[in-house]
Amino acid sequence: MTNFKLSTKNFIILIVVAYLFSILVRTIWVYQFHDVDAFKWNSQLMINTNDGYGYAEGARDILAGGHQKGDGSFIDSSLAIVTAFLAKILPFSFETIILWMPTFFGSLLVIPIMLIARVLNMEYAGFIGALLGGIAWSYYNRTMTGYYDTDMLTIVLPTFTLWATIYALLKKRNRYILLVSFFMVLSNWWYFQNYSLSLSMTVVTLLYTLIFDRKDIFNYKVLIFMLISLSQIDLVIKIPIILALFGFFHIKSDLDKRVVFLILAISILMIFATGGLDPIINRVNGYLFRDSSDTIANEGLHYFSVVKTVREAGAIPFELFANRISGHTVTFILSIIGYILLIFKNRIFLLSLPLVGLGFIALWGGLRFTVYAVPILALSMGYLIIYISDYFKDKKSKLAFIAIATMAIIIPNIIHIENYKVPTVFRKSTVTVLDKLKNIASREDYVLAWWDYGYPIRYYSDVKTFIDGARHSGSANYPVSFALLHNQKASANIARLYAEYKERSLRDSNFTGTLLEKGMREYGKSSVNEFISSLNSDIKLPKKRRDIYYYLPFKMMDILPTIDLFSNLNPATGRNYRSPLFIRAGLIKRTINSFYLSNGMQIIGGSIRRGNNILPIEQLVTTEYDKKGLLHTTTKHLHIGSGVYVIYMKNYNQFLILDKRLFNSTYIQLFVLEHYDHKLFEPTILTPFVKVFKLKV
Numbered sequence: 001m002t003n004f005k006l007s008t009k010n011f012i013i014l015i016v017v018a019y020l021f022s023i024l025v026r027t028i029w030v031y032q033f034h035d036v037d038a039f040k041w042n043s044q045l046m047i048n049t050n051d052g053y054g055y056a057e058g059a060r061d062i063l064a065g066g067h068q069k070g071d072g073s074f075i076d077s078s079l080a081i082v083t084a085f086l087a088k089i090l091p092f093s094f095e096t097i098i099l100w101m102p103t104f105f106g107s108l109l110v111i112p113i114m115l116i117a118r119v120l121n122m123e124y125a126g127f128i129g130a131l132l133g134g135i136a137w138s139y140y141n142r143t144m145t146g147y148y149d150t151d152m153l154t155i156v157l158p159t160f161t162l163w164a165t166i167y168a169l170l171k172k173r174n175r176y177i178l179l180v181s182f183f184m185v186l187s188n189w190w191y192f193q194n195y196s197l198s199l200s201m202t203v204v205t206l207l208y209t210l211i212f213d214r215k216d217i218f219n220y221k222v223l224i225f226m227l228i229s230l231s232q233i234d235l236v237i238k239i240p241i242i243l244a245l246f247g248f249f250h251i252k253s254d255l256d257k258r259v260v261f262l263i264l265a266i267s268i269l270m271i272f273a274t275g276g277l278d279p280i281i282n283r284v285n286g287y288l289f290r291d292s293s294d295t296i297a298n299e300g301l302h303y304f305s306v307v308k309t310v311r312e313a314g315a316i317p318f319e320l321f322a323n324r325i326s327g328h329t330v331t332f333i334l335s336i337i338g339y340i341l342l343i344f345k346n347r348i349f350l351l352s353l354p355l356v357g358l359g360f361i362a363l364w365g366g367l368r369f370t371v372y373a374v375p376i377l378a379l380s381m382g383y384l385i386i387y388i389s390d391y392f393k394d395k396k397s398k399l400a401f402i403a404i405a406t407m408a409i410i411i412p413n414i415i416h417i418e419n420y421k422v423p424t425v426f427r428k429s430t431v432t433v434l435d436k437l438k439n440i441a442s443r444e445d446y447v448l449a450w451w452d453y454g455y456p457i458r459y460y461s462d463v464k465t466f467i468d469g470a471r472h473s474g475s476a477n478y479p480v481s482f483a484l485l486h487n488q489k490a491s492a493n494i495a496r497l498y499a500e501y502k503e504r505s506l507r508d509s510n511f512t513g514t515l516l517e518k519g520m521r522e523y524g525k526s527s528v529n530e531f532i533s534s535l536n537s538d539i540k541l542p543k544k545r546r547d548i549y550y551y552l553p554f555k556m557m558d559i560l561p562t563i564d565l566f567s568n569l570n571p572a573t574g575r576n577y578r579s580p581l582f583i584r585a586g587l588i589k590r591t592i593n594s595f596y597l598s599n600g601m602q603i604i605g606g607s608i609r610r611g612n613n614i615l616p617i618e619q620l621v622t623t624e625y626d627k628k629g630l631l632h633t634t635t636k637h638l639h640i641g642s643g644v645y646v647i648y649m650k651n652y653n654q655f656l657i658l659d660k661r662l663f664n665s666t667y668i669q670l671f672v673l674e675h676y677d678h679k680l681f682e683p684t685i686l687t688p689f690v691k692v693f694k695l696k697v
């Protein structure tokens, strides 16, 4: 195999070229949307990942010097800390920093790929691998510009750990052991879920040592440092231990074997003693049992489980799997061949098995795992290209082959990237509303909204929310779902109880339980359903300490049936009640006496028709904004008692067909019709896309 050791200077040039390439590709998305005003805020493109707003809130709170008790701010998260630091030292706006961080951090992956290649004397293969790995399909998706999330270093750091381990084991120099510790500690600090990966890397290093290199005492020293780096002890204690032990090994270079083995045994015990296997056990339990039932029992009450509605969790087909790792099925298969060849050539490369293996978990664990296999298989692809190129004797044809093959593996990924036009999480029109709300609501006030909107609302409005991307268990979602999709009286009652009980729990640690449990206790109800029905009447509410704002976006209509699942059930049994009637359709054609809908239905003579089926309508309501933007409704009472309600939202060109409960629900009455009970609600901000109402009780 071609093997010319590159000078350090040339090696660094190759790294810089690969890094710039990876960054350049990440500007495609920015270029595509740079003049879309709706995607901008503070004259900068907004981010495109929902969770990112959680970290952005944390970073904002660090910069502001504090946060509100119980607001769920990620003030202690690694990403928030790094972001706040960058925002302090860099001359760019906060929006600019969070937009570009994934670009510059995610592209760092090219460095450990190149470093591993250099240890194995295959820098050119490494360069090709870095070009591919930096932008490969799923890796790109999770580190593209605007994808502000921990993903930007989640793969980079373990790949550095792998490089340091290979480097240490091959060079057998004491000082490289510290590198292994450094990257492993950093990787686990950055993203705690990397713990299982780090543990597998340690186990594989142990197996490698026992099988191929058991006589060399140096390897056991490396293992000791890996184990200590992993152990679940506080960094303030862990780092001094690592440094002290390193100093000890350095001074006593001809240490008795038995001492090393003793320290190794202690390190292994430390893993067990500090609960080092718990994260793995919990994880396995989580995956094995996540689908076993729809509901999760909670001290006798049953709620709907959110995992049922999360799209990511689930097996994926092979082609998608291969595309996500390499950009193309053929590239993927060739990469696997390259990987096997590479392992035969350098058995130390077996240490990469945990990274590749974790990528393969995607086949049954869901597509989010594919990224882990990207760097190693990209490097393997580079290796195969250089390996085959050695069969070309003529230098020109050899270079031509390398160039064409490299382009062939990269182009499918570029095509994917060009088509991957992810919108920003929110539009400018929405953020304008939230920004206004920031000046109306206090930081301690609550915004009642579905959990998808939790982080962005907290970021833009600086308020509290009941639920968010991290807090959305069935029992936490129940009151919000209930408040949105039940009548206004019940909605007002449950929202007020939810806020005041939450605040009381923050002051009084003995006040525990889910909202329904607390309510049953406080109102002396022995049956949960008796408590729920009492919410429809005037109950004596606790003293109001916080304001509550309802955040009602038009877009929520897309997920309304899902939201309903969380409260349209009997908490005593966990069984869902019958699904409500909820149909949305566009208007295709209108004649003098009938409407033709996009779903094939026709509204004529006070009924809905589809083929020979006729459904009489109880009320037909038409909504329309006037020139001043005020909403007017006109109601036609048709067949009393039919229980079918139709709303024609003229400006939206939309029809809603719903049953009585949904028609009377707070969301429909407040957002669609603006028919709010003046004793319970008052409008705060009204736009056609989002409406905010304040709870008066």
Ligand code: MN
Pocket (backbone or CB within 6 Å): 067, 068, 071, 073, 443, 462, 463, 464
């Ligand atoms: Mn806060």
